[in-house]
Amino acid sequence: MPNLETLNLSSAGLMFNTPILAVKFLFLKNLQIDLNDGQTGGFSPSYDYFSLAYFLDACPVLEKFVLGVSQTRVKHELISDGDSNMRRMPGHVHCSVKNVRIMGFCSAKSMVELTCHILENATSLERLTLDAEYDNSSYGDAERSCVGKKGECNPKSRSMIMHAHKGLEVIGKYVLEKVPSTVQLSVKKLCSRCHKIK
Secondary structure, three states: OOOOOEEEEEEEOOOOOOOOOOOOOOOOOEEEEEEEOOOOOOOOOOOOHHHHHHHHHHOOOOOEEEEEEEOOOOOOOEOOOOOOOOOOOOOOOEOOOOEEEEEOOOOEHHHHHHHHHHHHHEOOOOEEEEEOOOOOOOOOOOOOOOEOOOOOEOOOOHHHHHHHHHHHHHHHHHHHHHOOOOOEEEEOOOOOOOOOOO
């Protein structure tokens, strides 16, 4: 499909990192990748979100990139205070990427590295939206409401709530300072009712 302009990829329980892609998607403008842990309880501990940067290299005219990560628990190497050993890919400039959205942003070090890579190398970036919860139906930075038809919040595990709070904390510590003034950053807020830590 040499003229493909939109591609949605979905994988449950991905075990291998994204390889360097030998092919180029010369016309691809919209790319969405959904990673879901399904029944496996989490991705392989060795899965590397940073490897997804190779997709950006393979799509020279890509304008919109959406990454959705839905997992019940984080099993990756977590970023820690004062972590200065962040990987970079110098010379990998992405000239066309304008809009990036990451749902399920977490405290995995490789997730932070991917986000910082995009901020440093997507020279046309206009908007970055980060959501610490996987929520494909909700856009913008307004406060989230998880209230269902019965007036109660949809149930979420304590573990998922804790991961969402850690994800927001990591955004504040490691991402905010790297956002250029030309980029509009939108960080999705958590539900004030069901995302409280008790």
